[in-house]
Amino acid sequence: MQEVYQHFRKEEQPFIDNVQSWVTQTEETYTPYLTDFLDPRQQYIVEMLVGKKGEVHVSFYGGYEDAERRRAIICPEYFEPKKDDFEIELMEVNYPSKFATLSHGKVLGTLTGTGMKRELFGDILFDGLRWQFLLAANIASYVQTQVSKMGNVSVRLESKMYTDLITPIDSWTIVHDTVSSLRLDTVIASIYNISRQRAKELVTSGKVKLNWAAMERPDFELGILDIVSVRGYGRIQIQAIEGKSKKDKWRVEFGVLYK
Known part of the structure; x- marks a missing residue:
């Protein structure tokens, strides 16, 4: 091993x-x-x-x-x-969209608040108006009965066919950049054009997640396909590491979601 x-x-x-x-x-x-x-x-x-x-x-x-x-x-x-062998179900969140707003964090927090682990839920989708999420089929009816509110918003979960899947508004912007290292704070500073000190503060104050889990180590070395979420800024994915430049910097292909 x-x-x-x-x-x-x-x-x-x-x-x-x-x-x-x-x-x-x-x-x-x-x-x-x-x-x-x-x-x-x-x-x-x-x-x-x-x-x-x-x-x-x-x-x-x-x-x-x-x-x-x-x-x-x-x-x-x-x-x-x-596809059926993967046992995935699509669920829509019905809510009074004219009077209330939901967020990715609010939807996810409510779902994991049912006692189900994060690994049983897939992507959470938003098209600017509607919210949907994917989950393991064997917990779908349980989650449906457990969730009637997200924050202070009354909701009803409705099972949907895949033909009803919305197109999420999030789409990655491809950015080619060179960075002095693959440290978490270095990458955040470079992508969002902020100081290294500011990037370090974002990490140490709990505003950064790595692969959906809290990460408070600014010196953490990122690797291929890591996803970094920075509250208030967006998300970064390491899509390809293309080697070193003549000046000994890493050439990296990033996917970036800007807030």
Whole structure:
């Protein structure tokens, strides 16, 4: 395992162990294994680990073509997953949109407030008026009965067909940039054109999330497919690391969502 660990971060080792156990289970039982929703970095790790195994393969799906959070099916060679095999349901939040507003944080906070872990929910979508989210099918009816308010807004959750899926207004802007390092504060400062000190303050004051989890270490080294959310600024994804420039700076392709 040590030679596998060295390609990833120390804190990713428990997840790597999980992936190895899923692969082993698939190999031994010769049946597919369906994961919870994975963030892009986790999907990358699964792809790297499963890619080396000839007798199993992996497929990803998050409920629609460009989904960010996706479930994986690790399966034997004979099995070709169909969309239904991913067991994902689409839910719409009905609310008095003329009189009230919702936010991504409010929707997510309410969903996880039902006692269900974040990994059972996929993307949260907003088209400027309507809110929808994807979730594991086996918890859909429970969540539906549990949620009647988001903050102080009365809501009703309605199950929808995939043909009713809205087109989210968020879209990544591709930015090619050179940065002196892949430290979290350095990347935030460069992308949003703010001072390194200001970027450091945003991180240490709890305004930054890495792959949907709080991150308060300004010196944290980012890697491929990490997603950084900066409150009040937007989101950054490391889409490709293109090597070093002549001045020894990292050339990086970023996806950026501006607030």
